[in-house]
Amino acid sequence: MFTGLIEEVGKVAAIREAEGKRRITVSAANVPKELKTGNSVAVSGVCLTALDITPASFCADLARETWERTALSRIHQGALVNLELPLRADGRMGGHIVQGHVDGTGKFLGLDPIPGAQDFWLHVEVPGELEKYLVFKGSIAIEGISLTVARLEGLKVSIAIIPHTIQMTNLASLKPGDPVNIETDIVAKYLEKWLIRGEATGISKEALVRDGF
Numbered sequence: 001m002f003t004g005l006i007e008e009v010g011k012v013a014a015i016r017e018a019e020g021k022r023r024i025t026v027s028a029a030n031v032p033k034e035l036k037t038g039n040s041v042a043v044s045g046v047c048l049t050a051l052d053i054t055p056a057s058f059c060a061d062l063a064r065e066t067w068e069r070t071a072l073s074r075i076h077q078g079a080l081v082n083l084e085l086p087l088r089a090d091g092r093m094g095g096h097i098v099q100g101h102v103d104g105t106g107k108f109l110g111l112d113p114i115p116g117a118q119d120f121w122l123h124v125e126v127p128g129e130l131e132k133y134l135v136f137k138g139s140i141a142i143e144g145i146s147l148t149v150a151r152l153e154g155l156k157v158s159i160a161i162i163p164h165t166i167q168m169t170n171l172a173s174l175k176p177g178d179p180v181n182i183e184t185d186i187v188a189k190y191l192e193k194w195l196i197r198g199e200a201t202g203i204s205k206e207a208l209v210r211d212g213f
Helices: 064-069 128-133 163-167 186-201 205-211
Strands: 008-018 021-027 040-043 046-049 051-054 057-062 080-084 104-113 120-125 139-142 145-148 151-153 156-161 179-184
Touching: 021 064, 040 057, 046 057, 057 064, 104 128, 104 156, 128 179, 128 186, 139 156, 145 156, 156 163, 179 186
Parallel strands: none
Antiparallel strands: 008 021, 008 080, 021 057, 040 046, 040 080, 051 057, 104 120, 104 179, 120 156, 139 145, 139 179, 151 156
């Protein structure tokens, strides 16, 4: 499990393709030192397994499904990626529950300065099938970053970004039109399942809420 608090920005050092899958090598100053072979690591919001670890890099294999269904398909040698290690049992939950299981890819629309402030608006277009999981002030992970929805206009999501977030993530390296990894709040997905189950069994929404289902 992750929290969406990025620990370091790494750089894609190499991408090799063989037998229908790709292996990426990511270089970074600190995260590789914390990894052991087989450990999980979130790369721009995608939970991957660390292999061939050195003090300054690690590798991860990307199945065809991962390559095609996530924004990792846009990466190239030299691309910047957000890195996060799994939450330790004694760690603090500083962001929100992030699984590293990408729900879909959105489209980066831009970063616009907020007039009279040092902050920015991050604008992202989300896939239509994910819009139902988003609510005002709700949680969303974009490129693995734990963020809070500030505006919803159809499929356009806007989020207020402080300069620190831009400095500590790969957001500044993105260009309009780039695909970005989206993971919605797991609570919304569980709630949807409970409501569907309630409708199938004839249980009212009020009863589901009352009984904690």
